Amino acid sequence: MTMKESERGDGGPGNGRPDTGADERPAEPAGLRGLAALLRPRVSRGQLAGGVLCLLLGFAVVAQVESTGRDTTFATARQDELVGILSDLGQRSERLRGDLRELEETRAELERDAEGETALEEARERAATYGLLAGTVPAEGPGIEMVVGDPGGGVKAINLLDALEELRDAGAEVVQVNNVRAGVDTYFLDGPGGILADGEPLTAPYRFLAIGDPHTMTTALNIPGGLVKTLQGAGASVLINPRAKVTVGAIRSP
Template identity: 40%
Template sequence: MPEPSTDTGDQRTGGRRRLLAALRHPSRQQLVVGLLLAVVGFAAITQMRSYQVDDTYAGYREQALIDVLNGLAGTTQRAEAELARLEETRAELQSDTSAEQAAIEQARAEADALAVLAGTVPVTGPGIRVTITEETGQVDIDSLLDTVQEMRTAFAEAMQVNGQVRVIASTSFEDGVGGIYVDGTLLEPPYVIDVIGDPATLHGGMVFPDGPVDQLERDGASVQIEELQSLDIESVVEPQRLDYTQPGSGS
């Protein structure tokens, strides 16, 4: 039986040694080849991943892609138009709210002014206090009426007599024993008339020639006028209940 050849075994052993030596101590050429292989492999992996990220439109033709873009543009335009419409609606609502608030505030101001004129609320403001004291004679009712009328002409906003009776457009004056009835209430002298308005204007409406002061003095009374920066009128008129009157249609 022939003996196995030792040449082949030696060749294999030598090849392994050369491979191990090359791995442990690679040459410059081997390093360059390895680096190129690594770059090629990395590029291949990156390309494969890029294909896997999003291939939604990968198979679309050029016209199909154009149609998709046109559809997206149309959707954007509709969204922008809807946004503009909503913003316009919001602006209109804000404008309507502002107009409504302004109308409410104006209505409240008018209601407050009417309440003052109707004498249904207490008021405070600058004005004058006229004190009429009977000395040598009795104050004539016409002289008192003229005094009230001149105060109205001088833009009086509110008046009261003796702190008890609020004077309004419908206030009545009648002669009484020992005094004057004002809206059914007997008031005795001295008569104190509180008037709210511009003090200088109201004062001027009392002292012009043959005006209220001259008339009252001819009746035998003395008149004292005080200009006040703050005057309280607390007497009020109870609102009259209307049983039959109703607002008209305005037509």
């Protein structure tokens, strides 16, 4: 058999032709295969990472736009809206300034009232002090009662004046002798009928009421060689009673 007859064989195996079994798919044309290869998506890792970054950037831009949108309300408002807003703000500001002025006036009034009340209280205290010094108002407080008996008539005006001065030096604020309120200009005189205090006659026993510290005055009167010893040397008896409350009711004419 020649080569040509072999090439015209029945096409079985080994005859040089491809196997065309029943499961063989028909071959696609070369042009379609090239087009499909061009249309098939080709995604690399770098492209995927770039896409994710773009997505995140988009979310950030949207969030920023929403945030700035709230801050640009006035920028996007119309002119008449801005005029209304400014007018409302001006009215509110004026009302607040008015409230502030009222509060400041109220504070000033309260301060004036407080200062006036303080000044009035100080004036009352000064008046009370002057009244006590002048002897024009009654007084009450702790002190002593000193009774000087003079059975022999040996007590003189100078002795009573010394008693008043000793009490004052010991801190007596108010002194009454019998029914006479002692003042800054009180004087004692020896008269034909006895001792006079500011022109008023005094009769024994001589009773001193003094408001002040009881202990200090008692100690001062009883010092060795002091008033008590002097009065006793003149034949008088001296009795001193400290008291928690002494009432001086005698007053002097203004």
